[in-house]
Amino acid sequence: MRDVVVAANWKMHTTPADAGDLARTIASRTREAGVTRVICPPFVSLGAVRDALAESDPDVAVGAQNVHHELAGAYTGEISAPMLVGLATWVIVGHSERRRDAAETDALIGRKLARVLEAGLRPILCVGEQLADREAGRAIAVVDAQLRGALTDHDPAATADGGLVIAYEPVWAIGTGRTATGADASAMADAIRAALDALGWGESGAATPVLYGGSVTSANIAEFLAEPSIDGALVGGASLKPDEMAGIVARAGITARARGLAG
Ligand code: 13P
Numbered sequence: 001m002r003d004v005v006v007a008a009n010w011k012m013h014t015t016p017a018d019a020g021d022l023a024r025t026i027a028s029r030t031r032e033a034g035v036t037r038v039i040c041p042p043f044v045s046l047g048a049v050r051d052a053l054a055e056s057d058p059d060v061a062v063g064a065q066n067v068h069h070e071l072a073g074a075y076t077g078e079i080s081a082p083m084l085v086g087l088a089t090w091v092i093v094g095h096s097e098r099r100r101d102a103a104e105t106d107a108l109i110g111r112k113l114a115r116v117l118e119a120g121l122r123p124i125l126c127v128g129e130q131l132a133d134r135e136a137g138r139a140i141a142v143v144d145a146q147l148r149g150a151l152t153d154h155d156p157a158a159t160a161d162g163g164l165v166i167a168y169e170p171v172w173a174i175g176t177g178r179t180a181t182g183a184d185a186s187a188m189a190d191a192i193r194a195a196l197d198a199l200g201w202g203e204s205g206a207a208t209p210v211l212y213g214g215s216v217t218s219a220n221i222a223e224f225l226a227e228p229s230i231d232g233a234l235v236g237g238a239s240l241k242p243d244e245m246a247g248i249v250a251r252a253g254i255t256a257r258a259r260g261l262a263g
Contacts, residue, residue, distance in 0.1 A: 001259040002209045004225075005165055005232035006030075006252050007038040007124060008239030009065060009092060009213075010045075019045035020052030025242045027057035030249035033263055034256030036232075037249065038063045038090050038124075039239075043079055046087040063090030063124070066098055069111035081119035090122045092234075094150060096171045106149020113150060113159070122163035124234065125150060126213070127192070131172035140191045143168070147195045156196070160204035165211060166192055167234040173214025175236060179223075185212045186227035193229075218247025225255045 014022060019041045030037055040063035041049045053060045064087070068078040084091065093116060094109035109125070116123040127146040129139040147166075151159065168188045173179050180188070189210040196205030212224040213234035224230045232252055238244035256262050 001261060002207060002231045003036050003165075004034060004252050004256040004259065004261060005036045005038065005209055005211055006245075006249050007063065007090070007092075007165075007167070007211065007232070007234045008040060008245065009095070009234055009236050010039070010041045010240060011065070011097070011236060012042060013240055014041055014045050016045050016048045020048040022240070022242075023049040023060070024052045024056045026239075026245045027053055027060045029242045029246040030060075031057070032249050032253030032256065034259070034261035035249055035252045037061065040065050040088075040090070040092055046084070050087055061090055061122075062088045063092060063122075064088045065092050065095065067091050067093065067112055067116055067121075069108055069115060071115065081115040081121060084121060085119055088121065090124060091116045092124045092126060092167075094126045094146070096126060096128055096169060096174060100171075106146050110150040110153060113154065113164075117154075117159060117162040120162075122165070124165045124167050124211070126167045126169050126234070128169040128171050128174075128214070131170075134170065134172065139170070140188065143188060143191060144195045147192065148199065151196075151199055156199065156201040156204050160201065160208060165209045165231075167211040167213045168192060169213035169234060175215065177215050179215045179220055180212070182223040182227050182230075185224055186229045189227070189229035216248065218244050218251070221248045221251045225251055 038061045093112045129142040133142045209231035211232045216233045
């Protein structure tokens with residue numbers, strides 16, 4: 001059975017002074033057997049969050065929101081995968097805000113993915129279409145192209161063994177209060193696994209967790225987790241609110257129990 005994962009993407013929020021307390025509060029409000037929890041603060045707060053969780057709830061993993069595609073070198077202001085080892089165990093790659101603001105291409109995202117896997121970190125690869133793509137009936141084709149662009153050069157078995165998680169985040173649903181329907185998210189999860197199959201992933205594709213992201217809240221999470229093909233959520237704005245995270249992870253706990261993951 002695929003893991004149930006709730007990942008918090010704090011984006012450019014929190015400081016090293018307040019991130020540890022927030023992580024500790026969220027951890028204490030989200031103890032649900034069988035749910036994999038990940039908190040992704042800004043780079044500068046990784047250490048504070050790691051230390052707070054190590055002492056309060058080591059079951060909550062720490063993730064970075066981005067990583068550079070080279071191992072080291074003259075890249076002012078950048079952070080490489082080896083630098084994250086010891087600070088984080090997960091890394092988000094290909095978030096749509098980075099595709100938009102840092103002009104990240106699928107090929108570049110594929111290189112980042114390689115660095116993440118080489119460092120023994122677990123990648124969350126984000127994909128998702130723009131509103132115009134959905135309206136033009138191109139959503140699945142766009143996501144398919146993103147997956148091919150990022151994954152083509154990767155050995156499926158090694159990537160699956162590295163714990164790849166895919167987050168489907170329709171761009172028009174991020175931070176807008178609009179969400180995809182559960183049925184649309186489910187259809188996309190099926191399309192994502194079909195794309196992995198076409199890339200030669202075989203069984204590994206069917207075993208790859210697919211999360212939904214985009215305006216997820218405690219009020220709408222049930223619609224997504226009611227879909228057997230959806231394995232959790234990548235949460236932005238609501239992930240800064242302990243009450244919201246408590247509700248979201250509580251609902252994920254129901255799915256984890258139904259899947260026999262709760263031990
Ligand atoms: P929101 O939940 O704020 O829409 O953000 C989603 C997201 O981008 C998570 O990576």
